[in-house]
Amino acid sequence: MAKNVIRKNDDMNLDEVYRQLRTNIEFSQMDETLRSINVLSTNPNEGKSSVSLNLAKIFADKYQKVLLIDCDLRNPSLNKFLRVSNSKGLTNLLTHYQKGDLIQEQDELKIIDFGNNTQLYFLSTGSKVPNPTEVISSRRFSTFINEAKKQFDAVIVDCPPVFAVADGIPISHVVDGTLFVLSAKDTDKYDAREAVQDLQRNGANLIGVVMTKVPGFRSKHYYGYGYGKYGGYGDSND
Ligand SMILES: Nc1ncnc2c1ncn2[C@@H]1O[C@H](COP(=O)(O)OP(=O)(O)OP(=O)(O)O)[C@@H](O)[C@H]1O
Numbered sequence: 001m002a003k004n005v006i007r008k009n010d011d012m013n014l015d016e017v018y019r020q021l022r023t024n025i026e027f028s029q030m031d032e033t034l035r036s037i038n039v040l041s042t043n044p045n046e047g048k049s050s051v052s053l054n055l056a057k058i059f060a061d062k063y064q065k066v067l068l069i070d071c072d073l074r075n076p077s078l079n080k081f082l083r084v085s086n087s088k089g090l091t092n093l094l095t096h097y098q099k100g101d102l103i104q105e106q107d108e109l110k111i112i113d114f115g116n117n118t119q120l121y122f123l124s125t126g127s128k129v130p131n132p133t134e135v136i137s138s139r140r141f142s143t144f145i146n147e148a149k150k151q152f153d154a155v156i157v158d159c160p161p162v163f164a165v166a167d168g169i170p171i172s173h174v175v176d177g178t179l180f181v182l183s184a185k186d187t188d189k190y191d192a193r194e195a196v197q198d199l200q201r202n203g204a205n206l207i208g209v210v211m212t213k214v215p216g217f218r219s220k221h222y223y224g225y226g227y228g229k230y231g232g233y234g235d236s237n238d
């Protein structure tokens with residue numbers, strides 16, 4: 001029985017898996033539209049950034065205006081996955097952003113063109129700051145996310161791991177729902193339970209779980225190389 005399930009997974013196209021996840025998210029709350037989602041996990045390396053990017057890409061296949069934000073200010077990675085510059089990004093934008101400003105007009109925003117009319121708006125972390133948690137907990141950050149929810153069809157926020165820093169909690173408060181990533185290979189179930197309970201105690205709206213690194217599922221696990229409209233990987237701030 002289990003063997004059949006694995007074989008089926010093997011044959012599955014990754015797009016199909018993420019399309020199903022997108023549908024599940026779209027239908028997860030019938031009365032409210034989930035417009036913004038953050039992606040969290042217990043520890044580093046469990047697949048949050050890969051899930052964020054794949055999910056953003058599949059939302060961008062369907063919706064015109066999808067924004068992916070890298071909020072892992074201490075350990076940015078999406079700019080590397082997408083091979084775009086991180087010389088300007090979220091932290092720079094937050095120094096001047098005012099309620100009502102059009103996000104699409106901000107210099108810090110990048111457009112990732114995947115072809116086939118699929119475009120993704122991307123905000124990398126930006127210049128390193130000495131106080132990431134303060135930045136993420138600031139009123140300006142929540143104003144920005146609230147504006148993003150109004151101005152985009154979907155907003156996906158990649159976060160640092162729960163056990164490393166507390167940043168995921170204030171982010172969970174400003175988004176509509178939280179997706180929790182478990183790695184079949186790495187995640188300790190007791191640690192994961194503690195992390196989930198921590199999030200729930202702090203008022204996160206957990207909408208579901210994504211399992212990564214499942215044995216037998218061999219596929220490319222993230223998209224996108226070098227589609228950035230603006231400049232190179234070399235000057236990334238990492
Ligand atoms: N579904 C998957 N199956 C197999 N390997 C994966 C999968 N998703 C991610 N990986 C691999 O796991 C590693 C970590 O992935 P990723 O950067 O997405 O994790 P992360 O949770 O964002 O890590 P960090 O906490 O350091 O930001 C990468 O080498 C990536 O290629």
Ligand SMILES: [Mg+2]
Nearest residue numbers: 048049072077
């Ligand atoms: Mg990451």
